[in-house]
Amino acid sequence: MLRKRLLRSVSSYALLLLSIAVAVPCQAELKLSPIFGDSMVIQRDEPVHVWGWTSPNTKVTATIAGHLADATSDSTGRFDLKLDALPAGGPHQLEIQADEKRVFSDVLVGEVWVCSGQSNMGFTVGNSNDADLETLTAKYPNLRLISVPQVGTQEPQNDFKGKWEACTPQTVKDFSGVGYFFGRQLHQTLDVPVGLIDNAWGGSSAEAWVPRDVLESDGKYGELLERWDTLAKTYDHDAEVAKWNDRMAKWKADGQKGNRPRAPQNQLNGQHRPANLYNGVLNPIIGYTICGAIWYQGESNAGRAYQYRDLFPLMIQTWRNAWGQGDFPFYWVQLADFRNESEAPSESDWAELREAQTMTMARLPATGEAVITDLGEAADIHPKNKQDVAKRLARWALANQYGYDVPFHSPTMKSMTVEGNKAIVKFDHVGRGLDTFDVKTPIGFTIAGEDKKFVEATAKIVGKDTVEVTADSIETPVAVRFAWADNPVANVQSADGLRMTPFRTDEWPGLTVDAVK
Known part of the structure; x- marks a missing residue:
């Protein structure tokens, strides 16, 4: 009898606990991307986008530096709100209130840049030139760094394991060299906080940074997708x-x-499969208010350089569409010189990839290219001089985003005309005029006649923006090329020290014209 009463009491207590649990609704955890965290940098002078997840149909408020914004989460719990633009400064505290409250401290307001691409962007400060000296002096408490771990997946991710850290000799060693040296230049020049987001993955292919549905709808990548399927x-x-x-x-x-x-x-699950990196390392940060992006990639796509003519601008435009910030600046590094020097003019897939990169500047606004055919290493696909690479990228940003009067654009071919046995080539973006490095004679030009066979040319700078190109064996020139090789021997630059952009005046089929996979 006593045992039955005890069982009834236990059952009644359990029912009571269950009724309490039903009566008190469960609170959903307030979740945000780890891109929001202590010590983060948010973009100055732009509305600050904050997003996350909580209970459906719940009011969410965010406050920082006296500014408040609110929104209501949708039926899935997703919320998006925008705080008023703030000037550079801090530290501030960002509070987000929904079912529960999250508080982020030591928040700075300044310039935020994404540093992306493959291994030459991922190449660390600790492996760059003068790594010991660079790390010893990396004491910039208002320069903040965050890295996104490498996750390749077909499913869009919203989370990652990472956190913002102030730049110190300890934190900088494993951070992107190009990213750090670029950010340091901005930080020292602008005298404002700078935040750098590194999500580069060595060996990555450009198609891995584009969503599957975008590649499908474009119609040019059927064979590539079929191979992966x-x-x-x-x-x-x-x-x-x-x-x-x-x-x-x-x-x-x-x-x-x-x-x-x-x-x-x-x-x-790797870095080549279409959409893997867009989903795994880009999606978690898409929408975080930024100034722009720097990019160093292309080696993995060199064998399909003609395809890159469309793929690269498609990738950039897709990022811009997803971010919802309009045509934010996107600057990249053209492929460096690599492999053995050629004894005679020949075709080159790396030259074709450089050409595809250059073409992108005409396809999309607010884009730019750092030419580095003088900074590579023949025997190492990862040249260690990341400082000069970063400076050339920084010139683009300083001139175009921040209004500094600094040279930034390498000379580019404008036109070619023929006068007898001479090809007269004119150039844009010559700055203070065309010049040469090391020796006075311009090196790196080749010339062809109707037979389409290129030979080494004699070149002469005959004006601020003009080069005269000839060869004894070519009576009637048809085409001129410059620095058209994997590892070009070329020395023409602007008087400001910016190397001439490799080019060709012909449109003859190259090595990769039919490569699609």
Whole structure:
């Protein structure tokens, strides 16, 4: 009898607890992208976009420096609001109130730039020239850094593991060299806080930074997508790991002779599959108010350079559309000189990729290119001089975003005319005039006649913006090229020290005209 009464009491207590739980609605956790955090930098002079997730149909308020904004979450719990633009300064405190409150401290207001691309953007300060000296002096409490971990996926991500940190000798070592040196130049010049967001992934292909539906709707990438779809159906990563384990066992049994077998990487989760990086490392930060983006990529797409003519501007425009900030500035690094120098004029996929990059400036506004055919290393695809690369990018930003009167644009080919056996080439963006580096004779020009066979040319600067090109074997010139090689030997620049943009005047099919995969 006592046992039955006890059971009834326990059951009644359990029902009471259940009724209380039902009567008190569960509170949803207030969630934001980790791009919002302590020590972050928010963009000055622009409305500050704040977004996140909470309970559906819930009022959300955000306050900072006396400014308040509110919104109501939608049926999924997503909310978006914009705070009034703020001048550079801080530190401030950002409070966001919904079902619960989040408070972020030490918030600065300044300039925010995304640093993206492949390994040459990811190449760290600790691996760059004078790494020891650079890290020793990296003491900039108002220069803030955050990195997005490498996640490749077909599913859009809203979260990542990362946090903002002040720039110190300890935090800067593993940060993007180009990103840091670019941000440092802005910070020192503008004297305002600067925030840098690094989401570069070594070896990444441009199509991995574009959503799947955009590639599908464009219509030019069917074969590329079909190849990946086939791989997704047939690739067995577990089987590849099993094969690697067998190779490892044999390697060990043979006394570890030769190179250690390389572990297989799951290509489906990697940095080449279309849309993987857009979803994994870009989506979590899309919408964070920025000034612009810097980009260093192209090596992985050089074999499909003609395709890059459309793919690269498509990627940039897709980012801009998703961000909803209009045509924010987008500046990139043209491919450096790499591989062996050619003994005679020849075709080059790297030259074709550089050409595709240059073409993008005519396709999209607020874009620019840092020419670095003098800063590469023949035997290393990762040249260590990231300081000068960053300075050339910074010139674009300082001139176009911040109003400084500094040279920024490399000379570009404008037109070619023929006078007898001479090709007369005129250039735009020559600054104080065309000049040469090291020796007075212009080097790097080739010339062709009707047979389309290029030979080394003799070149002469005959005016501020004009070069005369000839060759004894060419009676009637048809085309001129400059720095058209993987590793061009070329020395023409502006008097301001900005290297001439590689070019060709012909449109003859090259190595990659039919490459689509």
